[in-house]
Amino acid sequence: MALDRSALQFCKVERKGPITIVTLSRPEVYNALHTDAHNELHEVFNDFSSDPEQWVAIVTGAGDKAFCAGNDLKWQAQGGKRGWNTSGFAGLTARFDCDKPIIAAVNGVAMGGGFEIALACDLIIAADNATFALPEPKVGLAALAGGLHRLPRQIGMKRAMGMILTARHVSAKEGHELGFVNEVVPQGEALTAAVRWAETICKCSPMSIRASKQTIQKGMDVSLEQAMKDQRDYPAVKAMAASQDYVEGPKAFSEKRAPNWLGK
Numbered sequence: 001m002a003l004d005r006s007a008l009q010f011c012k013v014e015r016k017g018p019i020t021i022v023t024l025s026r027p028e029v030y031n032a033l034h035t036d037a038h039n040e041l042h043e044v045f046n047d048f049s050s051d052p053e054q055w056v057a058i059v060t061g062a063g064d065k066a067f068c069a070g071n072d073l074k075w076q077a078q079g080g081k082r083g084w085n086t087s088g089f090a091g092l093t094a095r096f097d098c099d100k101p102i103i104a105a106v107n108g109v110a111m112g113g114g115f116e117i118a119l120a121c122d123l124i125i126a127a128d129n130a131t132f133a134l135p136e137p138k139v140g141l142a143a144l145a146g147g148l149h150r151l152p153r154q155i156g157m158k159r160a161m162g163m164i165l166t167a168r169h170v171s172a173k174e175g176h177e178l179g180f181v182n183e184v185v186p187q188g189e190a191l192t193a194a195v196r197w198a199e200t201i202c203k204c205s206p207m208s209i210r211a212s213k214q215t216i217q218k219g220m221d222v223s224l225e226q227a228m229k230d231q232r233d234y235p236a237v238k239a240m241a242a243s244q245d246y247v248e249g250p251k252a253f254s255e256k257r258a259p260n261w262l263g264k
Contacts, residue, residue: 002047003043003044003047008040008044009036009040010024010025010026010033010036010037010040010041011023011024011025011037011040011041011044012025012062013044015054016195017202018053018054018055018056018202018206018263019054019055019056019057019058019195019198019199019202020048020051020054020056020057020058021057021058021060021191021195022041022044022045022048022057022058022059022060023059023060023061023062024037024041024059024060024061024062024067024068024090025062026062026072027061027062027063027065027066029069029072029074029075030061030065030066030068030069030108030109031061031062031063031066031067031068031069031114032068032069032070032071032072032073032074032075032113032114033068033070033071033072033089033090033113034071034072034075034076034081035081035082035083035084037072037090038083038084038085038089038090038091039084039085040091041090041091041092042084042085042086042087042091043091044091045057045087045091045092045095045098046087046091048098048100049095049097049098049100052263052264053263054100055100055101055201055202055206055209055263056100056101056102056103056198056201056202057100057101057102057103058102058103058104058105058191058194058195058198059090059092059102059103059104059105059117059121060104060105060106060107060190060191060194061106061107061108061114063107063108064107064108064127064129064187064188065108065109066107066108066109066110066114067104067105067106067107067108067109067110067114067117067118067130068090068109068110068111068113068114068117069109069111069112069114070111070112070113070114070115070116071089071112071113071141073139084145088120088145088146089113089116089117089120089145089146090113090117092117092120092121093113093116093117093120093145093146094145094146095120096217099210099211099213099214099217099236100206100209100210100213101122101123101198101201101209101213102120102121102122103121103122103123103124103125103194103197103198104117104118104121104123104124104125104194105125105190105191105193105194106118106124106125106126106127106130106132106172106181106190107127107129107130107187107188107190107191108127108129108130108131109130109131110130110131110132110133111131111132111133111135112133112134112135112136112141112143112147113143113145115132115133115134115143115147116134116143116145116146116147116150118132118180119146119147119150119151119154119180120146120150122213123182123194123197124175124180124181124182125181125182125183125185125190125193125194125197126172126175126176126181126183126184126185126190127172127184127185127186127187127188127189127190128172128173128184128185128186128187129172129187130171130172130175130181130184130190131169131170131171131172132169132170132171132172132175132180133163133167133168133169133170134147134148134151134163134164134167135167135169136167137164137165137167138167143164147164148164151163151164151180153220154179154180155178155179155180159178172184182197183197204261205240205243205245205246205248205249205259205261205263206245206261206263207236207239207240207243207245207246207261207263207264208240208245208249210236210239210240211234211236211237211239211240213236214234214235214236214237215227215231215234215236215237218230218231218234219231243262243264244262244264245259245261245262245263245264248260248261248262
């Protein structure tokens, strides 16, 4: 059953060719998320993952003040139901089976769960007013939606500990220096830059991109030797080798023309 985008309450979904743009839309609470929003985003990213016509996703926040302020603590304090679906915070942090690229366009604060969403994405493009933190210890919580695991893996143990144990805020510039931000752009330009990255990705075969992402993800869990032994058995690698794109790429190169990628 296709996703009814007109019925969405807590986010907006736009399609730009093979690119899906998901905008978290609770600006009155800095795009903080509650259970209903998590469940809605679970369905949104299920739809993206299963749609063969959609190759890359971008997630951003409504307005220019916040990407996502994390968990809606006011909702929680008022007795609102807690938790999220099997795919995790925002339908992303526990989504380990998506081999399509997802880009975070961070346009303001990315706090707690908001930072964990960004860390769960494959690329982070940040406006120069973006701020990142895992401040959960300041309110008696811990970043258990992946932040405590992803940050050390992405920037190293000591750097991650320096952020996590102090709960300090990190600017977009420092995030780039630490290595978790791919590009810093002027305020208001994060989404435009993310679309540019997505369009560049879409010039490559989506079958090759999925095979590459899945190989990286699975290979990180085992030794280099084991990863290289196993890689041709990964589902996305097998799909790439059996695809029409696998034939089209070399053919287009030999004919000195742009390839017509089909994604199948």
